[in-house]
Each structure stands twice: as structure tokens, then as C-alpha cells.
Amino acid sequence: MKIHRLAAVAAVLGMLGFGQTALAQDAPKAITIATEGAYAPWNFTTADGKLDGLEIELANDLCTRMKIKCAIIAQNWDGLIPSLQVGKFDLIMAGMFITPKRLETIDFTQPYAVDPGGFAVAKDSELGKLGLSAEKFNLGDEAASMAAIEKLKPMLKGKVVGAQSATMMLEFVKKYFGDTVEIREYKTTEQHDLDLAAGRIDALFAQQTALAATLSKPEFADYTLAGPGFVGGMFGLGTGAGLRKEDTKLKEMLNAAIDEAIADGTIKRISEKWVKTDVTPVK
């Protein structure tokens, strides 16, 4: 009797697919990709409710290369990683930086873009008068980037700086300017944009491409990008697509597709269309 039961359980488990993980994974035929839909120009929701932006166009391009069907959905930033883990979708493409902390929980493809973080401030502020510097500091290079940060500190002393919660942008401000500025946390970048225009905050820290898109709107005529850009270090390797650790086959396919898209200039073309600069990662 006992043996029969065990055999039955084993059979059921077998049918449910336990024990198959050791075998090589099949290529997926269709996947669901999640984005935030509130991070123009990377990903955003158009007035008629459709998703659009650099990452949407890139996602469609990668899917065509991989010959799989993709559905793209929008999901709150906060919920992206938890929902991926429980299998609500298979891939995140939402301007998400590849960081060691995130790599503890999920896996990433190779980066498909590298975009520095920077400040946006009022044109007539001390930092605003300085304007945008073309310099980019690698946070991995402690000495050079700390010198640049120390130069910014006196200009931002006591100011209110906004950043999106749960992002490396916020972590950057906390880590390097936590003792100098007052920090406000926002659920979406659209909300911190509204508060900059309303004069509730003095500065924003975000990806420079996203800030450039915001500042191109008429209500931000008095605001400008300012100071240098920051890359590397806590910002990790760049922006990549997040996926579950066990989906190794999907990762392999995506990496190959990203390689192709870098090699044939597709990423350069798409990024120049959406963010006006080339954010193609350097190999």
C-alpha cells in the first residue's frame, strides 16, 4: 500500500515537471516583457494608452531577432522584481541598472545601454549657471569621482533634491549627498518632474537622457542639466534586461540578440532616435 502511494506521488510529481530542471531548457516560444511605462523616453505610455519608447522599440527588435512572440505590459516600478520572481512575466526592460544588489535576486542580460546619472536644476541657481559638463566620472574610480562630488557639494548645500524611490539614483544621492541635501523620494519620475516645476524641490537626480526629455517640455524652460555625469560603481554595468536566474536559455538568446543589435548599429539608431545621444555600451 505504502509503496503504491509513493509510486503514485512520484508519477504525479513527474507529470508536474519536477526533476526536469536538470535537462537542457527548451527555447521559449513566447514571453511577456514588463516595463514601467513612466520613464520617457526609455519607456512611456502615450496619450492613447499605448507603450512606446526606446526600450519598447528595442524589445520588439530583439524579439524579431529571437523569433519569439512578445507581449509588453506596464507594471509599477516597485513591483517589477517581485512580480518577475513569482512569474507574472519573464523579462524586465525598464531602464533598470545591473547592480550587484539586484544580481543577488535576479539575473541580467549584458547591458544594452549605458546612460550616466546627473542633476537638473534651475538655470539661475549656482549649479545651473555652471551648466552641463561633458565630463563623465566612473564611480569605480574613487579619487576622481569623489573630487567631482566634493566640488558639487557646496553648491547643493541645504537644497532639496528629488529622486525616484527604489532606484540607484536615489541610492547615489543618499550615499554621496546624504549629509548635504534634503532628499525627497518619488514613486515615478513624472511626479518628481511635477515637483521641480512647482518649485517644491531645487534639483533632480536621474538618468541624463530622461532628464533631457523632461527639460525639453515648455514648462521646464527655466531649468537645465548641470554638472558632470556619473557612471559605473554603484550604477553597475549599465542598463540591462532582468530575468529569472533559472531562465538560462532565454538569457543566452537575448545576449546573442543584443550582440547582433549592437554590431549592426540598431541600438545606436534607436538610441539616437529616442534619447538624441548614442548610449550603445562599449564592449
Added chain:
Amino acid sequence: MIDFVFFLEIIPVLLAGLPLTLQLTAASMGIGFLLALLLALAQQGNNRIVVWPIRAFVAVFRGTPLLVQIFLIYYGLGQFRPWLQSIGIWSLFREPYWCAIVALSLNEAAYGSEILRGAIKSVPRGLVEAATASGMSKLLTLRLIILPLALRQAIPNYSNEIILMVKGTSVASIITLMEVTGIAQDLISQTYRAVEVFVAAGALYLTLNFAIISALNALETRLTPYRARA
């Protein structure tokens, strides 16, 4: 599955948000109650010019989600900065803290006014007539007869309101105020351990509300011993 060491680590972090949660609750309940009382008393008369705008206010604030209200008061009014500056109240609406208190207080005023309106109506007419017959002025009748009975009557309903308000303050995190829920969401984004963090935050709210319920039950028992729970 559940990691108790992690619980012990996050509880002090969450507790840092408790003063803000309590401040928002206390300020909004206080201001909200005063406004509610004014609105309830104003509705006792039958002057349409007074009653109709109050009814409209109550309908709007009871009929829309608190999240929408707080969002509109903060981000919505933020777009009218020049006008608000010209009438000198921008310094109030510039700060997320005051915007939250305005939104929560107005919300509470709407709900509270209906509770108090009913409670005032429940005071037996005979008592009011007796007070008038014995020569008490309207104000004195209100102070000595109507309000003590009405407020006592309103306690069970009002304790609901306080508990709803404690939980309602959690929407303040959408306008950058880091109260208990805001901190919880921050912790989740750092650790990706949504279950543990929300369980801990939930336990914190539960403890707080349990204390409030106990205090209000004690008050109710003291004021209306004949109605006390068995």
C-alpha cells in the same frame, strides 16, 4: 521561510516612521473633528444656502478615494503655484507635510460631520424642549444637553474613524512623506523581501490600532457603563 533575525532588523527601521504616522493621525483627527462639528451644527438649521454647499463638500470627499484627493491636493495644486503665491498660501501647499494634513483633515471632516449630524439628531427632543422650558439659552442647551449626549453617542463610530485614519496616513508616502508604509516600501526595494516587510508593517499598524481600540473601549465603558460590552 520567514527569517526572524531579519524581522528584528527591520522593526526599528519601521518604527522610525511611527512618529510621522501618529502626527498625521492626531493633527488630521483634531482639525477634522473641529471642522466636522461645525459642519454638523451648521446643518441643524434649514438654511439651504448653508446646507447645500456642505452636502456637496461631503459628497465629494466621501465619494472619491483618499489617494486621489491627496494626489490632487499635492500635485494638482502644485501647478497653480503663481496663483497660490499671489494669495499667500503657497508656503502651506509647498510642503508635503501640510498637504497631507489638509487632505486627511478635509476627508475626516466629511465623514465626521455625518457621524455627528446623526448623533445630534439622536438626542431626544424632549430633553431639548425641557431645557428650553426651564429657561436655558440655545448655547447653554447645546453645551450642557446636546453635545455631551451626542458626543457620547458618537464614540463607537468615531473610534472607527480614528482607526481608518491611522491606516489612511499610509497614502502620504505618495507625496514623499516617509511614514511607516513609505519606509516599508523603501525596505522592500532594498531587500526585495516584500512578505516579511509588509508582515512587520502590518503588525505595527495592528498593535497601534489595538491600543487605540482598547483606550476608546475604556472611555466608552466609563461614559456609558449601561452599554458596556459583556
